[in-house]
Amino acid sequence: xxxxxxxxxxxxxxxxAFAIPAYLVLLLITANWxxxxxxxxxxxxxxxxxxxxxxxxxxRESGQVELLFLGSSHTYRGFDTRLFExxxxxxxxxxxxxxxxxxxQVLLQRYLQSLRPKLVIYEVYPGTFxxxxxxxxxxxxxxxxxxxxxxxxxxxTPGLKVFNTLVPALWSDWTGQKSTxxxxxxxxxxxxxxxxxxxxxxxxxxxxxxxxxxxxTWRSKxxxxxxxxxxxxxxxxxxxxxxxxxxPPGHYRNYKNTAVFDSLMQNHGRYYNFNDLMLLNDSLHFYxxxxxxxxxxxxxxxxxxxxxxxxxxxx
Amino acid sequence: MLFNSLDFALFLPIVFxxxxxxxxxxxxxxxxxxxxxxYVFYGxxxxxxxxxxxxxxxxxxxxxxxxxxxxxxxxxxxLLWTSIxxxxxxxxxxxxxxxxxxxxxEAFSFFxxxxxPNSLNIxxxxxxSFYTFQTLSYxxxxxxxxxxxxxxxxxxxxxxxxxxxxxxGPIERASNLLPQFYAxxxxxxxxxxxxxRQILWGLFKKVVIADNxxxxxxxxxxxxxxxxxSVLFLGAVFFAFQIYGDFSGYSDIAIGxxxxxxxxxxxxxxxPYFSRDMxxxxxxxxxxxxxxxxxxxxxxxxxxxxxxAMKVRNTFIxxxxxxxxxxxxxxxxxxxxxxxxxxxxxxxARKNRTHLGPVAENRILPSLREIxxxxxxxALTVLAWVFFRAEDMAHxxxxxxxIFSTSLFTVPKGxxxxxxxxxxxxxxxxxxxxxxxxxxxxxxxxxxxxxLSSQPRFLRWLFYALLIFMLGVFAxxxxxxxxxxxx
Numbered sequence: 075x076x077x078x079x080x081x082x083x084x085x086x087x088x089x090x091a092f093a094i095p096a097y098l099v100l101l102l103i104t105a106n107w108x109x110x111x112x113x114x115x116x117x118x119x120x121x122x123x124x125x126x127x128x129x130x131x132x133x134r135e136s137g138q139v140e141l142l143f144l145g146s147s148h149t150y151r152g153f154d155t156r157l158f159e160x161x162x163x164x165x166x167x168x169x170x171x172x173x174x175x176x177x178x179q180v181l182l183q184r185y186l187q188s189l190r191p192k193l194v195i196y197e198v199y200p201g202t203f204x205x206x207x208x209x210x211x212x213x214x215x216x217x218x219x220x221x222x223x224x225x226x227x228x229x230x231t232p233g234l235k236v237f238n239t240l241v242p243a244l245w246s247d248w249t250g251q252k253s254t255x256x257x258x259x260x261x262x263x264x265x266x267x268x269x270x271x272x273x274x275x276x277x278x279x280x281x282x283x284x285x286x287x288x289x290x291t292w293r294s295k296x297x298x299x300x301x302x303x304x305x306x307x308x309x310x311x312x313x314x315x316x317x318x319x320x321x322p323p324g325h326y327r328n329y330k331n332t333a334v335f336d337s338l339m340q341n342h343g344r345y346y347n348f349n350d351l352m353l354l355n356d357s358l359h360f361y362x363x364x365x366x367x368x369x370x371x372x373x374x375x376x377x378x379x380x381x382x383x384x385x386x387x388x389x
Numbered sequence: 390m391l392f393n394s395l396d397f398a399l400f401l402p403i404v405f406x407x408x409x410x411x412x413x414x415x416x417x418x419x420x421x422x423x424x425x426x427x428y429v430f431y432g433x434x435x436x437x438x439x440x441x442x443x444x445x446x447x448x449x450x451x452x453x454x455x456x457x458x459x460x461x462x463x464x465x466x467x468l469l470w471t472s473i474x475x476x477x478x479x480x481x482x483x484x485x486x487x488x489x490x491x492x493x494x495e496a497f498s499f500f501x502x503x504x505x506p507n508s509l510n511i512x513x514x515x516x517x518s519f520y521t522f523q524t525l526s527y528x529x530x531x532x533x534x535x536x537x538x539x540x541x542x543x544x545x546x547x548x549x550x551x552x553x554x555x556x557x558g559p560i561e562r563a564s565n566l567l568p569q570f571y572a573x574x575x576x577x578x579x580x581x582x583x584x585x586r587q588i589l590w591g592l593f594k595k596v597v598i599a600d601n602x603x604x605x606x607x608x609x610x611x612x613x614x615x616x617x618x619s620v621l622f623l624g625a626v627f628f629a630f631q632i633y634g635d636f637s638g639y640s641d642i643a644i645g646x647x648x649x650x651x652x653x654x655x656x657x658x659x660x661p662y663f664s665r666d667m668x669x670x671x672x673x674x675x676x677x678x679x680x681x682x683x684x685x686x687x688x689x690x691x692x693x694x695x696x697x698a699m700k701v702r703n704t705f706i707x708x709x710x711x712x713x714x715x716x717x718x719x720x721x722x723x724x725x726x727x728x729x730x731x732x733x734x735x736x737x738a739r740k741n742r743t744h745l746g747p748v749a750e751n752r753i754l755p756s757l758r759e760i761x762x763x764x765x766x767x768a769l770t771v772l773a774w775v776f777f778r779a780e781d782m783a784h785x786x787x788x789x790x791x792i793f794s795t796s797l798f799t800v801p802k803g804x805x806x807x808x809x810x811x812x813x814x815x816x817x818x819x820x821x822x823x824x825x826x827x828x829x830x831x832x833x834x835x836x837x838x839x840x841l842s843s844q845p846r847f848l849r850w851l852f853y854a855l856l857i858f859m860l861g862v863f864a865x866x867x868x869x870x871x872x873x874x875x876x
Binding site: 078079081085089092093096097100104110111112113115116208233234235237238 | 409410413576578581582810814815850851854855857858861862863864866
């Protein structure tokens, strides 16, 4: 082999031995001490929005539940655990920000055994099938232990942001930062409610008149993970109800392929799209283009409880 | 295949290993590998258009052979015009057909006649403007007997399709690049390291500077009515950095990659934003295209010789054609014409060759006069970039109207920058860092060239590690194509 090429390979390896630790050190310094604007591709945030840290801490000690909620922020901001507990049901809301089906899978792998739910309300917002899952991956890496399931999730959602978050997440695991961290229950307008719900101060959505037509494009890896999750729940003996929580009607109507989505979900099991089942008002029942405010949550949850009582009383 | 993609990160080492370890003993095989690799590189985007490159290669190869056997002037001309016709025909059809058709329709409707021919849904093949010009240079040089025609088809095909510079240049002259395919390449450690360093700097320019500047520039250009003049001016400045970082970054990666394979490509950018007048700017910006037009259009037209009217005409022709080369839109034509207007006074006053060396050549800092000269040249460039970036003339005029309003003197607010994933101060910090490095490396082929290589190894490696870290932390997470791909 050419000596010059060998020399390049040798120096290349030496440089890698220098640059990789340098990168990791700079990454840890930036992740832990730099101001937020300098962390464009580092999303390591213990106890960031969504109270995931508190939720995960609680789920580890939860024990068996009758009703488990899964899904994105539409879930942890859309299913008020207090209203379901008032019906005498033991519940847990395991939703998280932008939780896509790849992350639901990790959470089920970790906690399904201990939760052993009888019924799972799987919130199926079409956007969760369209996302790359990066935001939610970084949320879970930042707030939960990095185990073999997390590594699998990282491989399925590769990218700079996930890698740059994985490193400080591992570091905080090793140094015990995650386990000793205490998250405040009230952060800005958000209040963490035990069993996973986050209540937002009552606000009203200022509707933006936007009639542009849109379409969701679903990713096959999310559809695959979704099917696997349903299989996993079935194997654990849990009944599953697929639910699409309401979003502002003005926003919902802009999507062209909602009927296709409904049909897709119906193929996977019992499915209820509350955008068709309820008549809600953009500004009265929502606080932004995605989320119900507390008035909306109560109205939606009442409808759901009615439905559960009618159809699922035999829990 | 994009240089800033995972695909390329895998493709490059594979080709490198095959090139130096499997085919190194056989020149023909090595050239064939380059052709195959280049076709894979191009076909990754759309394999159907490989037929265009192949056809163009065949035509120019045969024209070259024909010219070598032909002494009859008329027949030689026919051969030359065959090459020009085929290459410009492809370019005209794929790039300009709809433009001419639309303008034709508008001209008729202006005279009260409505016609409705169907415009075609034509996809512009990536890099067509670059490789057609490269092959044309071969035919013209062979016709002018400046270059011996090649009989080695594989070498010629490798010259036309050489993947590092296939889709966005530098547009190489046959006289420089083609002979490199005839000679056996030897691997040189220092050249390869230099190439890797230039690739790293090119990636930094593209991924950290251009893509982040683009985020703000796009925001302001998309809805200019929402922003005051001061913010719109900033948007145009950001675009200036976007296009420079994007295009010169591509060139750096191309030159660096070619160096890894033992090839030497021409410098395409020589720190144009440190120019003291527009003539200097045009000697430093997209050098391979400017010199192409100079040699194959400007000089044949008479150049700067002849009467005043001839000088003015030739200057306008070269700038307007250069503008039109960039795209089938009136905005590019106006961009070219505006640059001609900038350049003409210098030419007529014979001051177009005042600044030939680098600014502040033997000093660390520029003089106040040089600062003023660079700032005013940059400002003129920024204004011209507005036409280059705008979707159409109405958009450009609305944007300029927004800049030249009383709101030009208002202080931008934080709210103007909402909607971007990056804080504007971070972008200013990155631009400051970038300008500083470029300033200290302005006498080199690229900013972190020889100056850095003379530093102790620890400092050099620390700097490279810092650049890699900045790539990792500030890169856009989605792959963004290079602007010049659309040309």
